[in-house]
Amino acid sequence: MATVPLLTDEELSPEARAVFDDIRAVRKSDFVNNFWRALAHDPALLKATWERLKQVMGSGREGGLDPLTKELVYIAVSVANGCSYCIHSHTAAARAKGLTEAGYGELMAVIGMAMQTNGLVTAMQVPVDEAFLA
Amino acid sequence: MATVPLLTDEELSPEARAVFDDIRAVRKSDFVNNFWRALAHDPALLKATWERLKQVMGSGREGGLDPLTKELVYIAVSVANGCSYCIHSHTAAARAKGLTEAGYGELMAVIGMAMQTNGLVTAMQVPVDEAFLA
Amino acid sequence: MATVPLLTDEELSPEARAVFDDIRAVRKSDFVNNFWRALAHDPALLKATWERLKQVMGSGREGGLDPLTKELVYIAVSVANGCSYCIHSHTAAARAKGLTEAGYGELMAVIGMAMQTNGLVTAMQVPVDEAFLA
Amino acid sequence: MATVPLLTDEELSPEARAVFDDIRAVRKSDFVNNFWRALAHDPALLKATWERLKQVMGSGREGGLDPLTKELVYIAVSVANGCSYCIHSHTAAARAKGLTEAGYGELMAVIGMAMQTNGLVTAMQVPVDEAFLA
């Protein structure tokens, strides 16, 4: 259970409703997930978060990252931070954007490998090689 | 400074030397970075770590992730875990595998966004939507 | 479910009961939350934790932090550590000590901002300015 | 050393220079710290981060948090995330905004207490009390 009530569509302020309208338009779906319903208590924070998310996770720059890669990076951060909600929502998003079973398996393997070597490097306090600082 | 001495080539045991030989062959470079020199005290751990890394980060499965995407996931985990060495070494690796300036900028933006929403979701303890569990 | 049974009042040892009596007296409430019921298996740890908490979170020193500010710091640490129980209990405590809706919204915004810039700074490995070390 | 060069004033693009001008104007100081010099490679990310930071950490809403309290929350998150740069820069900022020695000592005590109980609660997997969910 959240530390704030999740707002239904009927409980939204006009400012929050305008953000929900944009979420629905951009995503071409009537579904608005709980993250936004929790943020809806604070229309300014809701709006700032959505505007930034839309910009960062969207189509992107020329020569930048494709939307699926962005989702994988998002999942990776969320796993290391232990954010259960974020893992569920962005794993769903990654699948919707084309993550295959083979890709999911490799994602797991890379996350596991990174966690493991992060632990080893930190435990041994390995100094950064000059070559990486050039 | 590390909690173990970093072994020079001359100080390697035969088992560790065999692993270093493979690292050099696979990477087509004489350079062996400090992580392996720290692990070299424990040839069994050195070998197990290298064999697994080679398998996980390598060419991969059909339909799986490309090598650059794997590096980005690695960086993302390492940032959330605060592993300075890992960030330096895998950022260098990502650039060597083709990460552009535009791609680096987007990587930063996605990591920042994920960190931010991880914090918001966790602070508000947002429950996972049924839709994500289907 | 906890990894230890939560003790009821009837199951307390005399040493644990004495701590519970003090919790009730200090808080002017009969309610003793699960954290203490889990710790009650180990009366020495229960007592040491409660005595320290009472001292740290209490009225405080002249010129120090007010009780509400302490709760906000507590929540911030708990969010970054992903401690669900701690977030719930200290958000409730902060509200009981006067956290307003506007204050809660700003707390969310600051936590989100700190998480985001922590990620950016760590990802880019920004060196500390001399000016901050003076 | 950073994973990106830190830009001097002379190396700034016009977009980045405009952000630096605003940082200097808002802070009434010529000093621009390394975080912004690292971000300056990506003027869009620089601008988005600065605009948001200015809004979040600034004067704030009626009934919201005062600027010093915001700095303490920022420090708390940064400590739990282990962001060395962020701890240095926001501890300096907190002192500039009036944090006393007594306040600093209490901040340490609360952070230490929160870390400790986060560990205990998580280790014992204490379930959230119904009372906190009401």
Added chain:
Amino acid sequence: MATVPLLTDEELSPEARAVFDDIRAVRKSDFVNNFWRALAHDPALLKATWERLKQVMGSGREGGLDPLTKELVYIAVSVANGCSYCIHSHTAAARAKGLTEAGYGELMAVIGMAMQTNGLVTAMQVPVDEAFLA
């Protein structure tokens, strides 16, 4: 709920079944816990993870750590990372390997102490003594 279905024995591929057979043989128990059922979708990752776990957590080297000590280290890492599943499963394993009530209480106290001093040291950015680097 997991982000992947947990496979029943009937749903296993031949490669996954062979790993399950080995888990049951090594543990002398028919019970195979959910972690392996989640990994079973990816027989290569399942096999690599099990083979490594068996080697690391098993009888060990001459002069190395005893199996109970390994479980305590595992729990400690899992608590700091906030991995609920891992805490539950390895606390159960530690008890099965002889962890006493007195030992559990001391484990809690040490974890709490380490978390607390980690926070204090990081908050004050204490530099490493020369004596520890010798």
Added chain:
Amino acid sequence: MATVPLLTDEELSPEARAVFDDIRAVRKSDFVNNFWRALAHDPALLKATWERLKQVMGSGREGGLDPLTKELVYIAVSVANGCSYCIHSHTAAARAKGLTEAGYGELMAVIGMAMQTNGLVTAMQVPVDEAFLA
């Protein structure tokens, strides 16, 4: 560099000096490491931290953990939290208390394994088995 000056013996208040005297007596050594010199600004926090540490890490209870095992748990938590100072100081302490090279190698392997499986379990959001909750 620390966010507070590290006090020399000459700069100690009488209360802080008394704690330093006890540290020297208990450890049978004149060396007082930087952690205590940073805490010495706040004699009350210094005293509370030292008294608790002495109790927790000391000889312990009948049937409890031996001093070396406590150090390994301490290191494990510190690695997962990325506390460089703590890793250095407690690795030195563990070696002084008898940690062998074989033991150190196994400690690394277990930490690496725990980090890896923490990542996998969290990424797949594996639900806790009923058997672990009994």
